[in-house]
Amino acid sequence: MLQVVYCNHQTAALSVREKLAFSSEKLQQAYAQLRHRFPGAEAVVLSTCNRVEIYTAQEATEAAPTHRELVEFFADFHQVPVAEFLEEFLERTGPDAVRHLFQVTSSLDSMVLGEPQIVSQVKTAYQTAQENDACGPLTHALFQGAIRVSSRVRTETHLAEGRVSIASVAVGEFGKSIFDRFDDKRVLIIGAGEMAEETLRYLQSEGVGEIVVVNRSAERAQALAAQFERARPEPLTELDRWLGAADVIVSTTGATPPLVDLDRFRAVRKKSGGRPVFILDLGAPRDFAPEIADIDDNVFLYDIDALNSTCDRNRKTRQKEIDQALKIIDDETDRFMQEIYHRATGPIVKRLREQWHEISRDEMTKLRTKLGHLNASDLESVERSVERIVNKLLHPPLEALRQEAKAGTPHGLVDALKRLFHIRDS
Amino acid sequence: MERVSVFCFLASYSLATLFEFARLRFRGGWTRALTLGWTIAGLVAHTVYLLSRSGRAELPPLLASSHDWFLVLAWIAVLLFLFLTLLDATIPLGMFVLPIVLTLVISSQFVSTAPLDFIKGDPSQVAARGWAMLHSSLLVIGMGGVLTGLILAVMYLVQHRRLKQRQTLEQGLSLPSLARLSSWNWWAVVLSFPTLTLGMAAGFMLGFAGRTPNVSTSMVLADPVVIGSGISWFVMVGFFGWLVATQRPAAKQVALLTLWACGFLVLTIFGLQVAASNSAIGSLHS
Known part of the structure; x- marks a missing residue:
């Protein structure tokens, strides 16, 4: 499960943000506490003058830190009562969290549209998380994807032109x-x-x-x-x-x-x-x-x-470019989510194929012993027929899995396949 | 030409003012175009009206009457507004200038439309007419400077308030920087004061040159308009002295003092003219 809890210049006043900001000196301590509180979760902290955000990712949804838990982490770490900032602290999960990071990195969420600093700030945040052993496969993919998307947005739109600092x-x-x-x-x-x-x-x-x-x-x-x-x-x-x-x-x-x-x-x-x-x-x-x-x-x-x-006024005059960038980000978010879901279903597909083909190979070996009078050409034809049958039988469940993956990780279907075909996690 | 009345250009300037203020709410060039269009239309009617009256009185517009004097001042203000707007269309100058133009045009309705006796009288009084021309011209220029100072002071205070309160201007609008407004304000006051002083001195000379058996020197000096103008001139002397003597005065203080000093001068002079023209006070200027 991917999620982000955050406050930024649109949701919270500077007087609130400055209480929740992480200075570079405090980041190491913050990561240590995050690891202690949420041992299985990947985490990246992004703290700039305009935003304070924590991205977390965990394979098992039920074990992922909740919004409330993350808010309490902020409150405890900064010694600020939860009531002072709870309403300004938003949460995004799944594709919305991915889209949010892509928008942030592409500077669509910045106060000054098109400003270039946010990319290096995101890169620094990602690097700091790596140095503190807080990253994992999901956050690696997410942040590398975000940097790639920001580059695409800058190349394919005019957002980075004009007064951008x-x-x-x-x-x-x-x-x-x-x-x-x-x-x-x-x-x-x-x-x-x-x-x-x-x-x-x-x-x-x-x-x-x-x-x-x-x-x-x-x-x-x-x-x-x-x-x-x-x-x-x-x-x-x-x-x-x-x-x-x-x-x-x-x-x-x-x-x-x-x-x-x-x-x-x-x-x-x-x-x-x-x-x-x-x-x-x-x-x-x-x-x-x-x-x-x-x-x-x-x-x-x-x-x-x-x-x-002033920045809001400038933003209104550049709506066409914003729309163009948002379209790119939506495409990239869909693509990223599909990759993530395929990554989640990939191992089961592989094991199912291997299992069925192994069965077919075993049966073919037995058949060769029993039908010794068949020549090599006949045996090859039989072997190809069996392989086609296996592939045809595999096709419906794998296609169902592929379709389900478009809408999110198909946990239910994966569990069903595991139980139906006795596939064990290796 | 005879059919052009004050109402024609007053209506045009009113519409121009309306569209100028509409720029605060509506974006796009149409409001500006309408402001300029109505202002130009008003200026044409205004010019025709002044020329027509001047022709009828066989006097230059400045000498024709107090009514014409007010209108000439308004005419100059409109001309300057158009010129400056062409230089920089983003400055909403009309919001500051056009209300003053409207005030001048409306005030002109409450002052005398007849020339002073000794100017319209004996054509052999060439000297008196010369002094009258100089008196009126210098006062118009001086009052123009005072009104400019007044407008700049208001612009300074608006800009200062905006910057202190961290407000942004509407898209496509701008105001000159505080540094520039402050500098222009200083020059407007410093240049208008000597001009007004010379204008008043020319007025005294006119009083002497235009003496008739019915108008004595003591009557000129006892004229309420002369006394009132003299008092406001002394206020300006104090302000001018402070401005020149103070090293690096605080710009906001300069703007506020300009507002008070120039505002007092304008109200006194215009108020006295209106009072004199309506026989509320006995004056040679009625």
Whole structure:
């Protein structure tokens, strides 16, 4: 049984998502607890700024973790009462779970339609699950399939064209409404991950005057800054100085507790002279305390959820491409499910064939002994006739199995075949 | 030409305003096309009306009367609106400009339609007519600047509120950046103030040049319109001084002060004109 329990930017507010998010440091611990609670289940955790999802898979449906059990895992792990997020936590099973992952990986479920980061986030989640021995045959097939489908969607549609990064949407919608130009602006990037790199790339294309990268790991800050002109790394100890000197601040760390609280920023603000500052907090959990937005009239603070309505508006204008992508995803979901079902029925088909052909071979051996007067040509004809009879007898049950497999794993029919023909699990 | 009335272009501008606001609800170019269509129709009627009145009074439109003065101001605003809309159609400028145009056109109905006595009187008073022309022209330009400042301040506050509340604009609509609005607002105030000052000075000169046995200098200085305008001018002096003296003033504060100072000036000057024209106060401007 395949299933996913999740909350995302469409179902839950950032204030809820940030409580349930798994930082990379906590993931190992999360997998250990998942293994302990659900020993037979495969699991992959996908935690980004826009979503928190756990995919689980188990051969035996009755042994698979339930929605309630997974919700309780979240509540216990993050020490958050179930009532705070139960309603925002959805569940998909079987083909719906597969379709969901395909949509997520193809960025159809992303806030910014067509954004490329989600593919690498899914790849990283899959790789982390493998490193923690949480994957199995079903999740391997599911995630490899998802990456392949996302590539197909990007190749066959125009989803990945245009303004497809959170930074570009935020700067386009809000940054350019605050500032007229960026070539005389100083940008502070906090964090040195993929989101920071994506943001830097966009800001560089906007021609920003100066870029300062601050990160906990000085090496990573240096490596990131080295990729861009007019960018330089600065130590984290200098953060306050640069918070006061920057016109644009982009933060991507997702640290807990918030990196910049109200008192810290108020102190910085007093020294900076109160000029306009555009803060883009892309962290989940948020890096800037939300109250900072109200410090004065020239502080413009935006978190991920502030971009929701802009992204919804953009989505409406690209409905044709979305429909095209959804069609591809539906086709791929059907194909994937059939492969999975065939994979489930494959062993029984093989054993049934082997068993019947073995019987026919045994009978032919006996027949050869009894009918020694027959020449080789006659024996070959008899042998072929017996083989045809076996194949014809096998055809109806196998065809029934094939038809049933189109609608899902035919557990009932498989059990019936096992009992009728005494097929044992080898 | 004689059949063109204020109602013709008032109706056109009203429809244009209606369609401009409809852009907030309906997407597509048709609302914009209808706004522009009705505005152009209104402008044509407006121009014909002004020319017709000017021809009948044998005076330039600015001198014909307070009624014409209001209408000339509205005409300039419409012309600027059309020009700027052609430059950038995404800015819903009509939502800010057209209500002011409507207010000016409606206000023009409540002020005098007759030229001032000393302008329509002795044609030998060439100097008085020259001063009157200068007085009216500078005041129109100055008031245009003040109204521009007012519109920019409102746009700034709308944009600022949108950004603070993280709201998005409808598809196809945009507002200039806060930085640009703030800069334009500063220039509008800084340029309109000297123009208004010169306009008022020209008014005093007109008072002296146009003196007749019935109109003395003390009467000019005691005119309620002159006194009221003087008070609002002093308000502008204070605002102008603060604006020029303050280093990097907070842009929102500038917008709010522009709104108050310019709003006060506009209301005072227009209010006094209406009161004088309806004989509510005794004035040389009636």
